[in-house]
Amino acid sequence: MAKKTPGLNTGSMADISFLLLTFFLLTSSINTDQGIQRRLPPPLQENQEVPKINQRNVLRILVNMHDQLLVNGEVLSDVRQLRSITKEFIENPTNDPHRSEKQAKYIDDLGENAMVSKGVVSLQNDRGTSYAMYIAVQNQLTMAFNELRDEYSQQRFGKPYEKISENQKKGVQKIYPISISEAEPSNYGGKK
Amino acid sequence: MGRFKKEGKKDVPELNMGSMSDIIFMFLFFFMVITTMRESSLFVVIKVPKATEVQKLEKKALVSSINIGKPNQNYIKKLGPEPRIQLNDQFSEFTDIIEFVEAEKQRRNEVDRTMITWSLKVDEKVKMGIVTDVKQELRKASAFKVNYATSKVITK
Numbered sequence: 001m002a003k004k005t006p007g008l009n010t011g012s013m014a015d016i017s018f019l020l021l022t023f024f025l026l027t028s029s030i031n032t033d034q035g036i037q038r039r040l041p042p043p044l045q046e047n048q049e050v051p052k053i054n055q056r057n058v059l060r061i062l063v064n065m066h067d068q069l070l071v072n073g074e075v076l077s078d079v080r081q082l083r084s085i086t087k088e089f090i091e092n093p094t095n096d097p098h099r100s101e102k103q104a105k106y107i108d109d110l111g112e113n114a115m116v117s118k119g120v121v122s123l124q125n126d127r128g129t130s131y132a133m134y135i136a137v138q139n140q141l142t143m144a145f146n147e148l149r150d151e152y153s154q155q156r157f158g159k160p161y162e163k164i165s166e167n168q169k170k171g172v173q174k175i176y177p178i179s180i181s182e183a184e185p186s187n188y189g190g191k192k
Numbered sequence: 193m194g195r196f197k198k199e200g201k202k203d204v205p206e207l208n209m210g211s212m213s214d215i216i217f218m219f220l221f222f223f224m225v226i227t228t229m230r231e232s233s234l235f236v237v238i239k240v241p242k243a244t245e246v247q248k249l250e251k252k253a254l255v256s257s258i259n260i261g262k263p264n265q266n267y268i269k270k271l272g273p274e275p276r277i278q279l280n281d282q283f284s285e286f287t288d289i290i291e292f293v294e295a296e297k298q299r300r301n302e303v304d305r306t307m308i309t310w311s312l313k314v315d316e317k318v319k320m321g322i323v324t325d326v327k328q329e330l331r332k333a334s335a336f337k338v339n340y341a342t343s344k345v346i347t348k
Contacts, residue, residue: 013213021220024227033249033257033311035240035341043331127321131314134323135241135342142245 036138038180057100057118059089063137065128079136086144090117090176109171116175124183141180148176236261236278241316243342254308256296258289260322261315275318277326286325293333313341
């Protein structure tokens with residue numbers, strides 16, 4: 001006489017998987033790492049010569065311990081102005097002799113010549129500058145370079161920078177490199 | 193016309209719970225895929241600054257974090273309110289960074305070693321002095337690819 005196998009009670013299975021689910025929810029975090037990416041320069045060699053850069057090609061940004069900004073000798077009250085200042089400095093649409101020089105350079109990724117600015121943004125901060133201010137300045141600078149790249153790509157390819165091919169991106173990056181030089185730290189504020 | 197038969201008292205049929213577990217398992221896998229395990233508990237309080245121009249870090253496995261901030265409630269009595277550096281699971285001095293960089297490089301394949309991104313997770317109230325020291329140490333240890341962790345805001 002064949003006996004029917006009794007059906008397994010699977011009701012508690014759901015409870016077990018619920019437990020697992022809550023465990024993973026608690027031990028994991030959704031937030032992915034994101035932020036502003038930068039490349040640090042290699043350390044200075046003992047007898048390395050500092051390359052000479054023409055005054056007009058340097059945008060000097062100083063941030064003091066009270067988070068105040070000094071850009072090329074002028075006080076800047078709002079950090080948000082920094083973006084347009086940087087853009088004008090790099091792009092120099094009117095060929096102002098006080099802003100950066102441009103030089104024609106062959107960009108092999110695009111296979112053509114382009115005007116590349118010689119401008120360098122020099123950023124120096126005090127030991128007492130707050131990190132929030134530092135990031136605000138970095139953010140403005142990044143925004144300026146991103147906009148320059150975006151404008152170039154719109155004009156040249158008719159597409160925003162995000163949409164162009166990897167090769168074209170490389171080319172645009174060479175035309176507008178993120179040229180931020182962070183000066184060797186100094187300790188103006190006195191106490192460490 | 194339809195006639196409804198009445199067959200005495202009828203029990204409410206039992207619900208089939210078998211597929212319930214499948215649904216929950218699907219949930220489980222979904223969360224397992226989109227989340228990452230918390231690596232180490234933080235001993236420092238970190239509220240990263242906000243920025244608009246943020247980039248996502250591509251490869252999780254190639255990110256090592258350096259945390260800087262005030263010690264949290266459990267440690268603030270012992271260590272005071274000065275910002276501290278936390279590497280992995282312990283408080284460290286900035287002189288430990290070169291060692292930390294070496295250890296982190298050893299953990300990875302040889303191919304990936306130059307690709308490691310060093311994520312600086314720094315509280316927004318921290319002064320730049322300690323951050324600069326850390327950056328100098330990173331340069332000495334030839335760890336050049338850094339990321340300043342920020343949270344994203346949309347408004348400019």
